[in-house]
Amino acid sequence: MDFALSPLAQGRLAELHEFMDAHVYPAEPVYQRWRAEAGHGSHDVPPVVEDLKAEARRRGLWNLFLPDVGGLSVSDYAPLAELTGRSPVLAPQALNCSAPDTGNMEVLHMFGTPEQRSRWLEPLLDGRIRSSFAMTEPDVASSDAANIATSIVRDGGDYVINGRKWWISGAADPRCAVFIVMGRTDPDAPPHRRQSMILVPRDTPGVEVVRALPVFGYQDQEGHCEVRFTDVRVPAGSLIAGEGDGYMIAQARLGPGRVHHCMRAIGMAERALELMVRRAAERVAFGGPLSGQGVVQQQIAESRLAIEQARLLVLKTAWLIDTHGAKAARTEIAAIKVAAPRAAVEVIDRAIQVHGGAGVSDDVPLALMYAHARAMRIFDGPDEVHLRSLARREIARHA
Incomplete structure (x- = not known):
């Protein structure tokens, strides 16, 4: 490599x-x-x-x-x-x-x-509008995409959409002009052919942004929203690809996107480590700088190990996608979604600890970074789903 x-x-x-x-x-x-x-x-x-x-x-x-x-x-x-x-x-x-604009642009591309x-x-490419991706639902375990219950029903030359979504990032942003909505077009099809994706303009009658949900108390500017779709009618030409292609499209948008997410998590971890080292060098306790304390030195060393290991795994995944395609990198794509956020959470948590009270304040970016990194262990598939996939592939490899 x-x-x-x-x-x-x-x-x-x-x-x-x-x-x-x-x-x-x-x-x-x-x-x-x-x-x-x-x-x-x-x-x-x-x-x-x-x-x-x-x-x-x-x-x-x-x-x-x-x-x-x-x-x-x-x-x-x-x-x-x-x-x-x-x-x-x-x-x-x-x-x-x-x-979610990057993934949505990849889908449209x-x-x-x-x-x-x-x-x-x-x-979107010109930066004149923003978009949202509406998949997750509050009433079902959306980590299993087959559970998605929002309905997309053909009615003559239109599709009619009914359902309730939440954690829809970007939906509160005044620049958000369109949703890509995932929902069921055929409940009786095989599980991976039930879902489709469709474009819904933000101003379509029946689209209601109910509320913006905070993450650990932080209310992000773009919002992570609950959105209700009630008899939302869009032309049939709004469907992306064909009926039943939703799961396939979702998988196609995940490979490079996971690399982006995970490398950004590593960037947060690097900045947290930098802040930790500076704080340890400047702060004096028990007769010397914190950086002279063995326990703090261990936290710094463990953080460097975690960052380097996660980065190498993500770079390997990126190389596999470039050379062999996302399908060949499925195991690694699942692995980095667990490894990178986990490493970031560990490093940021250590940095918060070394900062003491300042670490949980807004005087340094650590608390906000922790909220982002911890949420990553849930969104885009929780750790448990990816660990399940990894275990199944490992078992099959040795069977």
């Missing part, structure tokens, strides 16, 4: 380092102050976000996640995704590389009709 970056990726990475130092990190307190003044329940977009997007685009740091657009392989993009993870709220969005691409993919 060769993890060397292409010349294009090396240039983009150097440019991104400069962009982060000169623009993103200084924008973090500006963003937080604006949101605090706007109020806890506000989902308006701080103006500094558009400033960052304009600067990123000027530097050529735009849509880097999509190989056919950004010119980077999955392996090339991985270290850039890691770097954006150091500022998970601002950096991915500044580069037009934030979820791979499976969208020319009309669907023109109406939705082009403005």
Whole structure:
């Protein structure tokens, strides 16, 4: 395996380092102050976000996640995704590389009709709108996609959608213009052919954003929402691919997307470790700096081990996707979704501990990063589902 970056990726990475130092990190307190003044329940977009997007685009740091657009392989993009993870709220969005838009753009790029691409993919790639992916439901265990109960019923030249979703990221953002909704088109089909995906404009009658759910008390600007679809009618041409293709589409969007998520988690862990080491060197207790205490040294060393192990596994996965395709990397794709968030949670937790009371405050980004990393162990499939998949493949391999 060769993890060397292409010349294009090396240039983009150097440019991104400069962009982060000169623009993103200084924008973090500006963003937080604006949101605090706007109020806890506000989902308006701080103006500094558009400033960052304009600067990123000027530097050529735009849509880097999509190989056919950004010119980077999955392996090339991985270290850039890691770097954006150091500022998970601002950096991915500044580069037009934030979820759920990235996955939705990949879906439209791979499976969208020319009309669907023109109406939705082009403005998404241009950063003029945002989108949501509506799969998870409150009334069923959505970790098993076969349970999805939202109905998508053909009625003449239309489809009619009824159902209730939640944890729909981005749905409260005023820029959200479209949902990709997953639901049942044929309840009697085999389990993996029951589901379909369909495009639903945000302003369609019957679409109701009920509430935005906080994560560990944090109310993200874009919102993670409960959404109700009541007799929502869209033209039949809104269906993505064909009836029964929902599960296939979901699997296709997961491979590169998991690499992006996991590398951003590693970026959070790296920043947490950096903050931990600085705090340990500056803080004096019991006659010397904390960095001189054996227990703190062990926390630092364990954190470095966890980060390096997780990073190598994710890079291996990216290399497999590039060289053999996502199907050949299924085991690794499941593995990184467990390993990377787990490592990030462990490292951030140690950093919080070394910071003491400051670690759970908003004076440092650790508490917010912990909320993001801990939630990753649930969204996009909980750890238990991926461990189940890993165990089944390992058992089958030795059978």
